[in-house]
Amino acid sequence: MSAKNNKIxxxxxxxxxxxxxxxxxxxxxxxxxxRAAGWxxxxxxxxxxxxxxxxGEWKFLESIKQIDIYQTHDxxxxxxxxxxxxxxxxxxxxxKMLKTLINKDEHDVxxxxxxxxxISYDLVEAGEIIKILNxxxxxxxxxxTGRNAPEEILEIADLxxxxxxxxHPYDIGIQAKRGIDY
Amino acid sequence: MSAKNNKIxxxxxxxxxxxxxxxxxxxxxxxxxxRAAGWxxxxxxxxxxxxxxxxGEWKFLESIKQIDIYQTHDxxxxxxxxxxxxxxxxxxxxxKMLKTLINKDEHDVxxxxxxxxxISYDLVEAGEIIKILNxxxxxxxxxxTGRNAPEEILEIADLxxxxxxxxHPYDIGIQAKRGIDY
Numbered sequence: 001m002s003a004k005n006n007k008i009x010x011x012x013x014x015x016x017x018x019x020x021x022x023x024x025x026x027x028x029x030x031x032x033x034x035r036a037a038g039w040x041x042x043x044x045x046x047x048x049x050x051x052x053x054x055x056g057e058w059k060f061l062e063s064i065k066q067i068d069i070y071q072t073h074d075x076x077x078x079x080x081x082x083x084x085x086x087x088x089x090x091x092x093x094x095x096k097m098l099k100t101l102i103n104k105d106e107h108d109v110x111x112x113x114x115x116x117x118x119i120s121y122d123l124v125e126a127g128e129i130i131k132i133l134n135x136x137x138x139x140x141x142x143x144x145t146g147r148n149a150p151e152e153i154l155e156i157a158d159l160x161x162x163x164x165x166x167x168h169p170y171d172i173g174i175q176a177k178r179g180i181d182y
Numbered sequence: 183m184s185a186k187n188n189k190i191x192x193x194x195x196x197x198x199x200x201x202x203x204x205x206x207x208x209x210x211x212x213x214x215x216x217r218a219a220g221w222x223x224x225x226x227x228x229x230x231x232x233x234x235x236x237x238g239e240w241k242f243l244e245s246i247k248q249i250d251i252y253q254t255h256d257x258x259x260x261x262x263x264x265x266x267x268x269x270x271x272x273x274x275x276x277x278k279m280l281k282t283l284i285n286k287d288e289h290d291v292x293x294x295x296x297x298x299x300x301i302s303y304d305l306v307e308a309g310e311i312i313k314i315l316n317x318x319x320x321x322x323x324x325x326x327t328g329r330n331a332p333e334e335i336l337e338i339a340d341l342x343x344x345x346x347x348x349x350h351p352y353d354i355g356i357q358a359k360r361g362i363d364y
Contacts, residue, residue, distance in 0.1 A: 014351060014362060016205075022343040024200060024210035031212030031239070032362065038238030039361035056220030057213070108361070141362055158356065160349040161204040166342035169196060174340065179221035179290065180196060180214065180323055 013108075013141040014158040015133060019116055019149035022163035023181070029111045029143045030057045036141075037066045041108035044101050045069040048094050048118040048146075049087055055182040068107070070097055083121040091123040095132070102136045109141045116146030116153065126152040195290075195323040196340040197315060201298055201331035204345035205363075211293045211325045212239045218323075219248045223290035226283050227251040230276050230300040230328075231269055237364040250289070252279055265303040273305040277314075284318045291323045298328030298335065308334040 016032070018025040033043045043066060045057075051073030053059075061069045072093035074086065094115075101107060118124045130152060133142055144153060154160055176182060198214070200207040215225045225248060227239075233255025235241075243251045254275035256268065276297075283289060300306045312334060315324055326335060336342055358364060 014356070014359070016362075017348075018206060019348075020346070023198075023341060024206060024213075024343045024345070027213035027217065028206035028210040029213065030216050031206075031209035031214075034212050034216055034242050035209065035238030035364070036361040038240065038242035041361045056217030058220065060216050060220035141359075154349065157349060158351040158354075159205060160347075161206045162346040162348050163206070164202070164344040164346050166199075166344050167336065167339055168342075169340040172340075174196070177196070177323075179218040179223045180198075182217070 012139040013136070015156055016141065016143045017116070017149050017153060017157045017160045018143065018145045018163060019147060019160065020162035020164055021147060022165035023168070024163045025145040025147075026057070026113055028161070028163075029113060029145045030061070032143060033061065033067055033109065033111060036109045037064060041066065042106060043067045043109040043111065044107040045111040045113060046094050046097055046101075047071045047073075047113040048091055048115045049073055049083075049123070050114060051090065056179050070094075072097060083123055087121070088123050091118050094118075095124055095128070099132060102132065102140070105137050108139060109143070110136075111143045112145070114146040115144050116149040118146070119150055119153065120146075120148035126150045129153070130156055194321040195318070197338055198323065198325045199298070199331050199335060199339045199342040200325065200327045200345060201329060201342065202344035202346055203329060204347035205350070206345045207327040207329075208239070208295050210343070210345075211295060211327045212243070214325060215243065215249055215291060215293060218291045219246060223248065224288060225249045225291040225293065226289040227293040227295060228276050228279055228283075229253045229255075229295040230273055230297045231255055231265075231305070232296060233272065238361050252276075254279060265305055269303070270305050273300050276300075277306055277310070281314060284314060284322070287319050290321060291325070292318075293325045294327070296328040297326050298331040300328070301332055301335065302328075302330035308332045311335070312338055
């Protein structure tokens with residue numbers, strides 16, 4: 001029996017996608033981690049392409065026992081600029097980590113932060129992600145964040161929210177703020 | 183000099199709106215609280231119309247020293263059903279609390295959860311909220327969540343994200359889940 005059939009029989013864990021150009025995707029995933037932690041669930045966050053720990057979510061989540069947060073990228077440069085071999089290599093590490101975490105089966109919620117960007121930059125393959133997610137324990141909820149979520153991911157998702165930019169402070173010259181944007 | 187002029191001189195705190203029909207509004211506000219907490223900022227959350235503490239965010243945030251979370255509604259019924267006198271009275275209490283918190287000037291981030299709904303139900307007036315927010319300390323960032331954010335609020339906002347529902351599990355009969363939806 002495939003994991004997909006398991007899921008239909010017992011739809012415990014969801015696949016949730018936060019995508020779009022607007023703010024609030026990673027932020028909502030962090031909020032969901034907190035909500036799950038409030039119910040004493042165990043959460044893992046893998047930040048794809050991000051390699052910078054001077055961000056509020058890292059500082060806070062790292063101190064929470066129920067939440068494991070990982071980065072595999074070395075650079076301080078996040079997803080800025082064209083993807084290079086370093087991005088590719090860190091994405092492969094992130095994928096390997098995802099497989100390891102799924103095999104360990106210790107988490108109720110897995111957050112794959114910026115993975116949609118990683119897919120759209122051809123750093124990881126949507127098909128491979130889907131295969132991994134289909135074989136996960138049925139109770140696990142997975143959140144995929146980042147712009148440009150590809151059609152294949154939207155198809156397997158149970159919940160998709162598009163964060164749509166209506167008004168943005170950068171447009172009027174206000175810069176990214178500590179504790180708000182990162 | 184008005185608070186608005188202060189803001190233009192020193193645009194420290196933003197007005198952020200998360201609105202729309204899609205999931206992720208309150209969730210993103212919680213995430214922002216966590217991000218701010220990661221930078222050792224102090225955060226207050228006032229949940230408008232909500233009067234139910236068996237929710238993951240309450241359970242978790244209540245235990246965080248830097249975050250103060252308040253509900254003024256007594257009922258277990260959140261924003262379900264038509265607003266009644268009890269909703270009206272709890273909204274007035276929430277407004278009073280907002281004024282008190284602004285006067286105290288102890289917080290860097292104020293989250294007014296579901297306030298957009300409260301406005302659209304005519305439980306509080308947009309004009310009054312705007313007046314209160316204009317007189318806040320310039321460093322304070324305010325987040326307003328909830329569907330149907332009115333035009334006046336969008337006008338004074340620096341950042342507006344619309345959470346757009348692309349795909350929703352309720353549509354296929356999957357019910358709200360503990361640790362995910364609440």
